[in-house]
Amino acid sequence: xxxxxxxxxxxxxxxxxxxxxxxxxxxxxxxxxxxxxxxxxxxxxxxxxxxxxxxxxxxxxxxxxxxxxxxxxxxxxxxx
Amino acid sequence: xxxxxxxxxxxxxxxxxxxxxxxxxxxxxxxxxxxxxxxxxxxxxxxxxxxxxxxxxxxxxxxxxxxxxxxxxxxxxxxxxxxxxxxxxxxxxxxxxxxxxxxxxxxxxxxxxxxxxxxxxxxxxxxxxxxxxxxxxxxxxxxxxxxxxxxxxxxxxxxxxxxxxxxxxxxxxxxxxxxxxxxxxxxxxxxxxxxxxxxxxxxxxxxxxxxxxxxxxxxxxxxxxxxxxxxxxxxxxxxxxxxxxxxxxxxx
Amino acid sequence: xxxxxxxxxxxxxxxxxxxxxxxxxxxxxxxxxxxxxxxxxxxxxxxxxxxxxxxxxxxxxxxxxxxxxxxxxxxxxxxxxxxxxxxxxxxxxxxxxxxxxxxxxxxxxxxxxxx
Numbered sequence: 001x002x003x004x005x006x007x008x009x010x011x012x013x014x015x016x017x018x019x020x021x022x023x024x025x026x027x028x029x030x031x032x033x034x035x036x037x038x039x040x041x042x043x044x045x046x047x048x049x050x051x052x053x054x055x056x057x058x059x060x061x062x063x064x065x066x067x068x069x070x071x072x073x074x075x076x077x078x079x080x
Numbered sequence: 081x082x083x084x085x086x087x088x089x090x091x092x093x094x095x096x097x098x099x100x101x102x103x104x105x106x107x108x109x110x111x112x113x114x115x116x117x118x119x120x121x122x123x124x125x126x127x128x129x130x131x132x133x134x135x136x137x138x139x140x141x142x143x144x145x146x147x148x149x150x151x152x153x154x155x156x157x158x159x160x161x162x163x164x165x166x167x168x169x170x171x172x173x174x175x176x177x178x179x180x181x182x183x184x185x186x187x188x189x190x191x192x193x194x195x196x197x198x199x200x201x202x203x204x205x206x207x208x209x210x211x212x213x214x215x216x217x218x219x220x221x222x223x224x225x226x227x228x229x230x231x232x233x234x235x236x237x238x239x240x241x242x243x244x245x246x247x248x249x250x251x252x253x254x255x256x257x258x259x260x261x262x263x264x265x266x267x268x269x270x271x272x273x274x275x276x277x278x279x280x281x282x283x284x285x286x287x288x289x290x291x292x293x294x295x296x297x298x299x300x301x302x303x304x305x306x307x308x309x310x311x312x313x314x315x316x317x318x319x320x321x322x323x324x325x326x327x328x329x330x331x332x
Numbered sequence: 333x334x335x336x337x338x339x340x341x342x343x344x345x346x347x348x349x350x351x352x353x354x355x356x357x358x359x360x361x362x363x364x365x366x367x368x369x370x371x372x373x374x375x376x377x378x379x380x381x382x383x384x385x386x387x388x389x390x391x392x393x394x395x396x397x398x399x400x401x402x403x404x405x406x407x408x409x410x411x412x413x414x415x416x417x418x419x420x421x422x423x424x425x426x427x428x429x430x431x432x433x434x435x436x437x438x439x440x441x442x443x444x445x446x447x
Binding site for chain 2: 378404410
């Protein structure tokens with residue numbers, strides 16, 4: 001049973017990782033990256049790594065999208 | 081080199097890398113079959129030796145405490161690098177955000193959003209404090225809790241405006257907490273030297289397994305690392321926020 | 333299962349590097365780099381996994397639940413995730429300053445020499 005969960009999580013991670021790379025627009029890529037971070041957290045949790053999953057959730061869902069979106073806002077403002 | 085040449089070179093190099101990775105990964109033991117002897121030994125010994133129930137915390141802050149010191153300093157260096165990179169340059173000035181229409185202040189956010197920001201940030205601050213203190217018992221600890229505490233400040237920005245969040249994160253306080261956290265780790269390590277043992281050895285009383293205050297220096301190190309990571313991530317976001325909201329290039 | 337597990341690691345790494353090489357936007361490039369970095373975290377945890385193992389948290393339970401997974405790998409991966417995010421932020425700060433000076437985010441349009 002746990003093997004099946006890990007397999008599902010691995011496929012989720014691989015698919016969303018590919019989607020992150022193939023999304024060329026940085027704004028959309030930030031959202032797909034949030035989905036990828038969630039998949040990573042699910043994978044870590046299914047491999048019985050609670051500490052790492054907690055780190056990945058807070059970093060991948062909060063810190064990283066915030067930094068990317070603030071950089072995008074700065075770049076767009078510079079273009080106006 | 082041109083783009084085409086670069087892509088062709090990458091195709092060849094990636095094929096080579098894929099083959100090497102495949103051969104290397106195939107040599108690993110099959111997934112989930114065995115643990116290293118070090119891991120098995122630590123799982124057996126960490127709880128009786130250090131009186132903690134979360135072995136990962138014991139490893140991070142005690143058995144491999146010196147690695148965590150270096151990781152913490154990488155974080156400090158990265159945050160210092162960001163502060164240097166995003167400083168106001170010679171042709172830029174700091175101006176508070178203002179409405180595009182003259183003689184008009186930026187309207188405050190709606191009360192519902194403000195209330196949600198208050199609730200969420202209080203909840204996040206409490207969860208962060210709980211994660212720091214329970215790091216010796218359950219999954220948690222300084223690193224995760226530091227980011228949770230920093231995100232309490234992010235939520236304040238998202239629900240209110242720039243002026244409000246600046247009140248909650250004065251620069252001297254953030255920089256002081258970052259520095260105090262990093263320095264505190266070294267000081268606690270020096271306690272080991274002062275007691276006649278090696279650097280970063282666990283010399284404070286160990287306590288009873290299952291209590292919040294157990295494990296000697298481990299909860300103390302959790303606390304200083306939490307303060308440092310929270311300060312570091314708050315500085316990080318505050319620098320980016322300043323760039324977006326406040327720093328403007330002067331027209332030549 | 334081994335093939336899937338280790339194959340995903342190799343795939344994530346290669347896809348991340350492919351994204352860096354073929355990127356036309358510096359911010360896109362930095363996020364692809366973070367994808368490649370997460371491949372190493374996944375590999376660390378996969379090496380430390382034991383089938384039927386439980387998390388290495390030893391509260392007193394009435395029955396013994398079996399072996400635990402590797403805690404050393406989790407300690408390594410845990411700090412790696414947080415510090416990796418800080419380094420990604422450093423790269424994005426570089427990107428912001430590059431955009432201020434060069435006016436473009438296209439890596440092919442950047443020049444090494446000043447005009």
